[in-house]
Amino acid sequence: MRQILWFRRDLRVEDSAILSNAKDEVLPIFIFDRNILDKLPKDDKRVTFIYQNVLKLKENLQNLGLNLLVFYGEPKEIFIKLKKYGFDEILTSIDFDSFSKKRDDEISKIIPLKRYIDSFILTPSDILKVDKTPYKVFTAFYNSLEYIHNSTKIEEFKSNLKLKKVDFDYSFIPTLENLGFIKQKLPEFLNQSPDELIEKFSNKIQNYQENRDYFYLDAGSNLSVHLRFGLISPRSLFNKIKSLDASKKEIDFYIKELFWREFYNYILYHFPNSEFENLNGIKVNWNENEDDFIKWCNGNTGVPIVDAAMKNLNKTGLMHNRLRMVVSSYLTKNLLIDWRKGEKYFALKLLDYEASSNIGSWQWAASTGVDAVPYFRVFNPYLQSKKFDKEAIFIKSILKELENISPKVIYTENGVQEDIFLNYPRQMVGISYSRNRAILEFKKANNDRKNYK
Numbered sequence: 001m002r003q004i005l006w007f008r009r010d011l012r013v014e015d016s017a018i019l020s021n022a023k024d025e026v027l028p029i030f031i032f033d034r035n036i037l038d039k040l041p042k043d044d045k046r047v048t049f050i051y052q053n054v055l056k057l058k059e060n061l062q063n064l065g066l067n068l069l070v071f072y073g074e075p076k077e078i079f080i081k082l083k084k085y086g087f088d089e090i091l092t093s094i095d096f097d098s099f100s101k102k103r104d105d106e107i108s109k110i111i112p113l114k115r116y117i118d119s120f121i122l123t124p125s126d127i128l129k130v131d132k133t134p135y136k137v138f139t140a141f142y143n144s145l146e147y148i149h150n151s152t153k154i155e156e157f158k159s160n161l162k163l164k165k166v167d168f169d170y171s172f173i174p175t176l177e178n179l180g181f182i183k184q185k186l187p188e189f190l191n192q193s194p195d196e197l198i199e200k201f202s203n204k205i206q207n208y209q210e211n212r213d214y215f216y217l218d219a220g221s222n223l224s225v226h227l228r229f230g231l232i233s234p235r236s237l238f239n240k241i242k243s244l245d246a247s248k249k250e251i252d253f254y255i256k257e258l259f260w261r262e263f264y265n266y267i268l269y270h271f272p273n274s275e276f277e278n279l280n281g282i283k284v285n286w287n288e289n290e291d292d293f294i295k296w297c298n299g300n301t302g303v304p305i306v307d308a309a310m311k312n313l314n315k316t317g318l319m320h321n322r323l324r325m326v327v328s329s330y331l332t333k334n335l336l337i338d339w340r341k342g343e344k345y346f347a348l349k350l351l352d353y354e355a356s357s358n359i360g361s362w363q364w365a366a367s368t369g370v371d372a373v374p375y376f377r378v379f380n381p382y383l384q385s386k387k388f389d390k391e392a393i394f395i396k397s398i399l400k401e402l403e404n405i406s407p408k409v410i411y412t413e414n415g416v417q418e419d420i421f422l423n424y425p426r427q428m429v430g431i432s433y434s435r436n437r438a439i440l441e442f443k444k445a446n447n448d449r450k451n452y453k
């Protein structure tokens, strides 16, 4: 048996389904996929992160007596060439977004493809309600999985240590420049290993539930990027968090967050159209004004919390969860712009971009998804600033022009605009007016759907 082990987003050797299921002679490979890379800007930070971690994966595989063959090209062409070497099958991990499914369908016509759930804990097809339909409400989904999230340990995969590497020339390693990218400076935590981040988080978890919404604090685990690229598996993360010296209440709270990630993957599997359509079927009369969208993208909306969050995203690829909720609500409700535009923009910018979590969260914010925020609950961005960053510490750290402005002014609607020495953009829309407009529009869309049914 000769197998290709295609590493894609599971850049690790611990708890690896493919290294565990592999037999005999293997060719581990990683492809810098032109179909993905050609669409990205040259300063994409994720490519620097992936590049560094592909080199680490090569080293880790070498330590196991294997190696990693690195390619730069189109998967289809690469597998057509590899087929000539008589491989029986390809082992890899599975993703449920349309791009991944289409790519895998094509490849499986060249060499049989075996795919494993290796980036998530749950197998979505296994979890159904008594009536055999999928869950749509998180709490019911989560409660049905008590036997998993209440356990202290989930079984992990053990690598097959008897594998032999296929004799090949493994020496090709393109530089980032060969791939057409410029090396980017990454936030410091991305140079740390998952274990180092868990160690740091062990000092924060005791206050996680209380502090996680305060977006000027660093109260989260910062593990979403490592999870995204599989430097740690969600199973190992689950086990490591469960063994921390912290109260059950805090540990359970964190595990529940991890299961939101599972839930959105589950939803994308069962409702693949949610990538493109309002999952609840409503038709919203979206605002198509491109200038409005661009102002949101660039952080020029005139609302300091939204502007600071967007400017920081553009610069660093990072955004706190509470701020993601604020800017997505502002875009879809106050500006009444289609969530799909925001989703695509986040996909381009977020270091931790994960199709299922991003699509699910955007549909949640837009009140178009499953278990979404009710359409009449529109976040007031000024109250969010006041509640979760009372001293405007985060906002001032990004919007330097507001450094000497009182926090009270910053979280008062039109406050900064009244300061004649500041040249701050005018608000695009009044908060109360736009809130009422959104509620009316969503009410109409929901009624139309009911009448149509």
Ligand SMILES: Cc1cc2nc3c(=O)[nH]c(=O)nc-3n(C[C@H](O)[C@H](O)[C@H](O)COP(=O)(O)OP(=O)(O)OC[C@H]3O[C@@H](n4cnc5c(N)ncnc54)[C@H](O)[C@@H]3O)c2cc1C
Binding pocket: 212, 220, 221, 222, 223, 224, 225, 227, 228, 257, 258, 259, 260, 261, 262, 264, 319, 320, 321, 322, 324, 325, 328, 346, 350, 352, 353, 354, 355, 357, 358, 359, 361, 362, 365
């Ligand atoms: C509009 C919007 C878009 C989002 N897009 C993404 C995305 O593309 N990729 C992504 O990983 N997360 C996304 N999230 C969820 C969340 O914001 C991030 O997972 C979190 O900010 C990552 O920081 P952390 O690792 O410190 O999280 P922690 O608070 O330490 O949480 C631990 C882990 O739980 C998971 N998690 C936490 N909250 C959520 C959530 N609401 N939904 C799904 N998983 C969650 C993440 O894997 C996270 O790493 C989005 C949220 C919103 C509102």
